[in-house]
Amino acid sequence: MNASFKYIFDKLSTAYPEREARAIARLVLETRFGLTQVDICMGRERTFSLEERRDLENIVKRLSQKEPVQYVLGQADFCGRTFSVAPGVLVPRPETEELAEWIIRDEKASEFSSPHILDIGTGSGCIAITLSQELPQAQVSAIDISPQALAIARENAECLGVAVNFRCQDILDSPSKEQDSPLWDIIVSNPPYICEHEREDMEENVLRYEPSQALFVPDHDPLLFYRAIGEYAVKMLKEGGRLYMEINRAYGRETARLFQHLGLRDIIVRKDLYGNERMVRCRK
Template structure:
């Protein structure tokens, strides 16, 4: 068995370049084989048990299971996170969301940085990649993370514990928030990568995503693509501090509609950011300041 024979098993699922990358990821992560090993005798040194495991894992890849689920881990912002079918696989565009928040508050002498811990809420935390990254990289922060899935929260807690990040995880459905959610202390930042892919976009998606990643974390109704953004923004109007930051990862197809919605809701300094490929991927906005009290007109005296 050679490296060439292995990656060619994946060509029906992937093009040649991606098949090589997927095969190499599995061989490096699970069997600790370097690129040099792959082109020499590294595979021949595997034991019978390792060879059997390798065949089993490649069988899962041939069925379309993402390599991150097969290896059980994914890289995000320079760290390894545990992933499984209960959570989305972290993606580079979500790194841009984290970098946007971090740069807003970690800049020297940033005017937005409060003297007390920066209170941050991550809505729909999944693997916990956003919450953990912000907990570790955002100076003087206190992070809370929500998800509707108890299985996702278990994975997120494990990632936080392994990476030594302090995050308070809570079970909440942002579309049906309970009283406790509204009794939380106000937040300085609310960040989210919510579901944003319309059902009609399924035909454009890779089969390994459709068949293996959790649909509840991906899809929204065709007739209401902003359903989660609207719910989170409404909550932000009530629980963000004045001038607090709201930050979303977005579907480029609905960037303009989302910008208009946030402005109509009263948010200010709404800004859309593009990824390195020129696609609109992140939107930020600030909660409006409270209206100043009206001055009473002086009473006229005769």
């Protein structure tokens, strides 16, 4: 066994299940130190400089404290691209990739030749930037309440060579007041949707390190952001425009009923790869 892999695995095996500890060890060695899976499996060794050894020790220390490996390495993959991430933004999830891929498939089959797209609560910018790259004729804008998140999103857009119009805006502060006429062909959002009472079922690394502002809504109003974004969409989507949102799997029917009540139509709730109701699409 590769010595550096064994070192990381042994340090993490008390804090993580065996399979997860192995996966993290491989990811660290591949991402930060350039060892391939073949190198690791074949037991090939490499010499670490003093600086690299210190870096490895710091990485293992942070991981042992259950800090997400994406934050420790400063990056996460999303739809085949690498994004910078830090504790000020959520770590991109596979189900959010499914949401972005749904939009891309729909748009490539639609009549919009140069769609205007808004991503609400952009975080790292992963959705907005992916759509901008996959739909090069689109004009993509993105908002977030967090200046820290917007700084990371702008960095990602620059590194990946796309032009996205980022701005600081709280969707709960009725941004539709700024305009008198519809702006958008597509609105997309992965808003906060986890109720406070669900904390007890969540992983420690998420609760300790990922931004609560991007995760949680009050127990008494689990559809807070869906109502605000739905109302905004009714006003600011162009006729025939589409709204896509990631949802709490426990509130699929309630979310659909809310959008129907607001006057949106052709509502589809879609399950993710794990069989959970995780996405909704509707049309103005």
